[in-house]
Amino acid sequence: LGLETLGMARGSRVAILAESRPDWVFGDLAILAAGAVTVPIYPTVSAEQVATILADSGAMICIASTPEQLAKVLAAESRCPSLATAVTMFDAPAATGRLGVVSLKDVAARGHKRITDGWGVAREFHDRAKTVVASDLATIIYTSGSSGEPKGVMLTHANIVANLRGIEQVLSLNERDTGLSFLPICHAFERTTIYVYLTNGVSVVFAESIDTLPRDLLIVRPTVMSGVPRVYEKMLDRILERGRAETGIRRAVFNLAIAIARARGASIPDGKPAPLWTRFGYPICQRLVYSKVAENLGGRIRFTVSGSAPLREDVGRLFFGMGLHILEGYGLTETSPVLTVNPPGQIRFGSVGPPLPNVELKIAEDGEILAKGPNVMMGYFNQPAATAAAMADGWFHTGDVGRIDAEGYLHITDRKKEIIVTSGGKKVAPQPIEAALRGQSMIAEALVIGERQRFPAVLILPRWNALAAALGTAPPADNAGREALAARPEARALIQSAIDAVNAPLAHFEKLKAFAVIVEDFSIKGGELTPTLKVKRRVVEQRYADKIADIYRA
Structure with a gap:
């Protein structure tokens, strides 16, 4: 209601330039409920990139988290004729140029005043929210551009909801779960993770930063979380470094625990029994080593999900052997984003799992992975030629190379362009x-x-x-x-x-x-x-x- 006083209406583009925090989610949900379009911008990008995204998307409002981010928005003023207002997550400074500058606190107060001035306003808002249809554009996400120029990926409400429904058929979550969020919400992977949490009653807690993750895990004690391979690799490095620092009997027990975990991780996920020799040492290793690893992760983790890049197979297997199940998945911003994920209890290491129930995959003659389903994007904003190329023959061309095994699990080989x-x-x-x-x-x-x-x-x-x-x-x-x-x-x-x-x-x-x-x-x-x-x-x-x-x- 407050954003509407700034001119936001159905179809308006509203950018969010902020680190991950509850206000990010509140702003996003408010934008979507009004039938407007969220444009996430990474807070780590340059002022030049901010200006490019604001100009290309035609955003009329940009929500900025800090004075540093606001400075990027104000610097873009001359290039962005559609941009009218900057909303700050801190006390707003006085406007010095064409752009209006107002704090999020003031915007919320405006919305509250509209409600107290007449309850019909709230009813009208709820009625308008019900008019948002599945085919409406929900978000334009500009790819981070690890190779090539960023493009604005257009996802509809239907795309996002289809992905949530597909994920929910594979991963079981409920109101007893707690999810720890530490990845950028600007990225489709973490944003969808939060949507999955919210639609299943999961409590969401935000880490202070990725650097404080070891401390935050102990405080929050999550039952589920999503991460990227680099995070799990660093976790394992810390575990191994601590073990190598031990001496005497402690070092011997640690080495035995790692050997047993590797042996179990190399056999059990593949449907083979754990080697006989591991069964005798496992109980003591569980008590002295594996339980300590679990405690350092909060002690309640049921499973974690890994995406965005390939997970090293040895990392996944070793954690499995210690009792932490990492479910590797695969997807792209253009597919809302999840295409595949390893189901709990049916992990195949080295693969990214089978496709979601509402996703269809096939491998082209040159090995490229092609995808089809209700989660596939509407197209690239302002780029019809790029859209046509990506959606040739009715299939989305992922740009990744891979194979599908006899059990239907997808294996990624590499990026086609790499x-x-x-x-x-x-x-x-x-x-x-x-x-x-x-x-x-x-x-x-x-x-x-x-x-x-x-x-x-x-x-x-x-x-x-x-x-x-x-x-x-x-x-x-x-x-x-x-x-x-x-x-x-x-x-x-x-x-x-x-x-x-x-x-x-x-x-x-x-x-x-x-x-x-x-x-x-x-x-x-x-x-x-x-x-x-x-x-x-x-x-x-x-x-x-x-x-x-x-x-x-x-």
Whole structure:
């Protein structure tokens, strides 16, 4: 009701430029109930990108969370003729230009006043909300652009509801559950997760930030949550680091617990009994190790969901062996977003699960995954040519390559656009190789390169603590120390040994023939990661173009 006093009406575009918080959800639901259209904008994007999205979407209102975000909105004023008002989640400063500036608190007060001035206003609003139809546009989500330029994905109310109904047929949630939200709500994955929570009576609690997640897990004690592979990998790294720091009998018990968990994770999900030897040590490991892992996650987790990027199979299996079930799924913004998910009790590691009951998948001749269903987008905003290309022959072309096994489970091979073609015409899928490299104890990040080159190679970001420990030296304190450590022949030998282990099962043309070490950690702020922690391949390649050139000159 308050937003309507600012001119919001059916079909109006309203942007939200904010970090994840309850106000984000309140604003979104208010916009949707009025028949208007929510335009999420990541708070991590630049002022230039904010202006581009506001201008392209034709947003008339933008809700900003902080003075920093408001500054981006005000800087976009000259490029956005449709933009009339900025709404702040803090006390609004005085307007200095064409744009009106008002606080969310004041907007809420306006809505409350309309109700107290006449109860008929509230009834009229509810009546208008009932006129919102399934085919109405609900949101325009601009893709984060890990490869290529962002496009505005148009999703209708019908798209979103169809996805919720499909998910609910696979995952059982109820009012006794508590969900912890820590991913950006701007992303379709987390936004849909929250919708699923709300429609099933789940209590939703927001983490302060992804950095405070270990603390927030202990406070909130969630029963369910969604995450991305990088989060689970970091959780596992912390567990293993703590275990390696133990000595004597504690270290021996920890090593036994990891061995048993790996053995159970390698057998039980595949329908095989756990090896006989694991059954004797499991009870004591459960009491001394696995229960402590569960307690560090709050002690009540029933299952977690992983999406947005491929989950390393060894990570999923090891957590399974310790009692934490990670259900890997797959989808895209264009599909609202979920297409597949591993059902509880029927996990197939290495796959992203079977399609939801209301989703149809098939594999094209070139291996591309094609999707059809009521959750598939209306199209790309203001981009009819891109829409036609993506929806050719009535199927949505995902841009991902994969296969469907005999049980109907989907296996992702790679992004179609990220397949590396060497100068000899050989095709190399980088993601499985990179995942295997990240599974090595000395390697934190890996980026396979080799497009139109004689052979594939790799950029390596080491795990500095592990590398230093293996060499019996202190971890480097800064980038200069990292450079010095990486230059030591014995350090390069350890990294090469890890690469050799990954190379062993690969075809000759897939083997990594050279590597270069990089010392800067990947981050969202640095521009190497998307808001959902996926590596921006092209950004990294451009940033380290000189190192790549040196590899192939040599």
